[in-house]
Amino acid sequence: MKVTDQIHARLDERGIVPGEHLVDAGYIDAGHILNAAADHGITLIGPLRSDTNVQKTSDQGFDNSRFSIDWDNKQVICPNGQSSVTWHPANSHRGTPVTRVRFAPRHCNPCPVKQHCTDSVNGRSLTLRPRAEHEILIRNRAEQQESGWRQCYQQRCGIEGTMSQAVNRYEARRSRYRGTAKTALQHLLTATAINLARLDGWITGVPLAATRASPFMAIRLAVQ
Numbered sequence: 001m002k003v004t005d006q007i008h009a010r011l012d013e014r015g016i017v018p019g020e021h022l023v024d025a026g027y028i029d030a031g032h033i034l035n036a037a038a039d040h041g042i043t044l045i046g047p048l049r050s051d052t053n054v055q056k057t058s059d060q061g062f063d064n065s066r067f068s069i070d071w072d073n074k075q076v077i078c079p080n081g082q083s084s085v086t087w088h089p090a091n092s093h094r095g096t097p098v099t100r101v102r103f104a105p106r107h108c109n110p111c112p113v114k115q116h117c118t119d120s121v122n123g124r125s126l127t128l129r130p131r132a133e134h135e136i137l138i139r140n141r142a143e144q145q146e147s148g149w150r151q152c153y154q155q156r157c158g159i160e161g162t163m164s165q166a167v168n169r170y171e172a173r174r175s176r177y178r179g180t181a182k183t184a185l186q187h188l189l190t191a192t193a194i195n196l197a198r199l200d201g202w203i204t205g206v207p208l209a210a211t212r213a214s215p216f217m218a219i220r221l222a223v224q
Contacts, residue, residue, distance in 0.1 A: 004032045020043045076103075087099060
C-alpha cells in the first residue's frame with residue numbers, strides 16, 4: 001500500500017504511464033484509485049478488500065451500501081427510513097479521516113428489522129470514508145461481482161504466471177552477484193531469458209500449464 005503512489009510517480013517521470021494498471025489487493029484501496037486517476041490519469045484496477053462487517057457477511061444484513069447518505073446535510077437515512085442523530089469527523093485506527101455516524105436507540109431497538117442491522121442496544125453506528133472514497137468503494141465492490149470486471153482482471157493471471165516462472169525457474173529472487181549494479185544486470189538478463197523462453201513456447205506450440213494448486217488444496221480436491 002505504501003509504494004503504489006511512488007510506483008506511479010516513477011512511471012510518470014519516465015514517461016511510461018499506463019492507461020490501466022492491474023494490481024493485486026496489496027496495492028489498492030479507494031484512495032489509491034483516486035490518486036492514480038487525478039495525478040497520472042491511470043485507471044487502477046484490482047480487488048478491493050471485502051467489507052468484513054457482520055452485516056455484509058449476512059445474506060440479509062444491512063451493510064453501509066443500504067443506507068442513503070446526504071453528504072451536504074450530514075445525515076444518513078437507514079433502510080427503515082430513520083435519520084441518524086450524530087455525525088462526527090474522526091480518524092480511523094490507521095490515521096485516515098473517517099466520519100462516525102450513529103442512530104438513536106429509541107429508533108433502533110423497537111425497529112422490526114433490527115436483527116438485520118445491529119445487535120447493539122445503543123443503536124446502529126456507521127464508519128464512513130470521505131465521500132469520494134466511499135462512493136468508489138460502493139461502486140467498485142459492486143463491479144467486482146460482474147463478469148466484465150472479472151474478464152478484464154484475468155489478464156493479471158498472465159502477470160502472476162510470469163512472476164512465478166521468474167522465481168521458480170530462473171531464481172529471480174536470488175542474486176548470483178554482489179552489488180546492486182551486477183544484480184540489476186542479472187535482472188535484465190533474467191527478463192531476456194524469460195522472453196526468449198516464452199517466445200519459443202509460443203512458436204513451438206507448447207501448451208499452457210494448468211493452474212498449480214498448493215499441497216493442501218490438492219488434498220482437498222482429491223477428497224472431493
